[in-house]
Amino acid sequence: MKDTPDILCIGSVLWDVIGRSGAHMRIGADVPGRITRIPGGVAMNIAMTLRRFGLTPALLTSVGRDAEGDELVAECARLGMITDHVYRSEDLPTDRYMAVEGANGLIAAIADAHSLEAAGGKILRPLEEGGLGRPGAPWRGPIAVDGNLTESLLAEIARSAAFATADLRAAPASPGKAERMLPLLDHPRATLYVNLEEAGLIVQGRFDSAQEAAAALAARGAHRVLVTNGGRAAAEDGAFGARTAAPPEVLVTRVTGAGDTFMAAHIAAEWRGESPDEALHTALRAAADYVSGDVPS
Template sequence: MTRAPDILCIGSALWDVIGRSPAAMRAGSDVPGRIATVPGGVALNIAMALARQGLRPALLSVVGRDIEGDALIGLCDRLGIETAHLYRSDDLPTDRYMAIEGAGGLIAAIADAHSLEAAGAHILTPLIGGPLGDAETPYEGLVALDGNLTEALLAEIAVHPAMARADLRVAPASPGKAERLLPFLRAGRGTLYVNLEEAGLLCRDSFEAAEPAALALLARGAARAIVTEGGRPCCDATVEGAVTRKPPQVLVTRVTGAGDTFMAAHLAAERAGASREDALDRALETAARYVSGDLVP
């Protein structure tokens, strides 16, 4: 019998093209630096981080039947990420993401996730029509879900009977897609992983710190909210109370993928039985090592 995956990672799986320079940049800057092409996408970033911790994640996404897609699947297989449930499209190319990072962090980014949006509910077929689950036998494990899916599909997931028993962990992917998570506020489902800006967009407000932002998300219907703010304290809020922890101070050398690394480390810690306090500490320490360059992606 095939062993069930430890966690499902649903959302974007693509290639990241990242340009990094130690120089301060503004619009129109032309500076020397390094350009790398690496596997990325929120769902895949989380899956890779979980695999590094010895877990067996399964990826539900769309990958084109092109050279880029074949290379991405080959890499996933080598890392121990289950790809049997991926939707392979003859017509849709493998998605891409492009970012520029400078001395001040992220300068600009463009996410081309059009294939994921076009594939829609096709990527969920293994979860809502078997072999991972269906309406009669809902999936009962952990699910890491990202906001690169359309709001309509996210709204369907929030109330779908095939996911009624799943432990949903949801991230918006970027501030520009934060409001796609509103269906989870309305349904009172899932744990939301957002930064301070994304929390403000979901609450239609602005906040000075993570704890009031997390509590405001609860007031708007969230079952649980985890709010981060870079090097400042983050907060995990539930009806049982708020837990706040401060991240280690490190020199930041990269930012793309930091939130996904945090989320994966937090998931792994809680799956291993860590308390809310310890899970936050482990996630913050792992994310700090990642942005400092000490953790090899």
């Protein structure tokens, strides 16, 4: 494995506990299914997809010095990620995410990323103290950031000299954390990846299409934004022009991690030199393959 990362993934790295059933489910449903525990979190999901496309990511996150944390860090390293810069807390437990999915999609989810939030700026020290950057010589490559970071830390990132030359890519992590993206909305080097609901929450509006939402975010000052809308057309607007594309039609077998897969595949496509139109199609295909179950968790 390479010692030098191609990209930094900053945000949640935790254990995903996911219950899936082939039945349509409503609130209060009690049905048979399967429960799995796999490495997850937005930063982790992005890193795993980047690995599938041949990039080497480094993780900047908080993981507890508990048994679950030791197991998680070991699994990240086995998957080909650089874990040397992970902040290991003595007193904070390893974070977890729990979701229930049915044939009709995501039923409910809870993200327990309190340790990441409590660690705060400690996870960024490698960018400031020489591990990955230092004053006067900041990191110059791509950085993927997720909305499990607090709004105050995202605001710090938006104005920090440590990120001034980076190709910054950001996603909210969930609709409930969409408004945390506000400090990055008008960042001159940030690309935002959101779904239709998240776009509406960021600008306090309602949209009927991804194209309409992307245009509204660009009008509000977004340098570049990509908006997905499930199985409907996705859209891009901003610095590289406006475009839309429809995802392939597939049978949906899972949804958790689909947006992360889209974002990572798009980053990887542009890393390979694909045009904006090509990169959008590549990302939609990768996300479709993921939700159909053709890509392993």
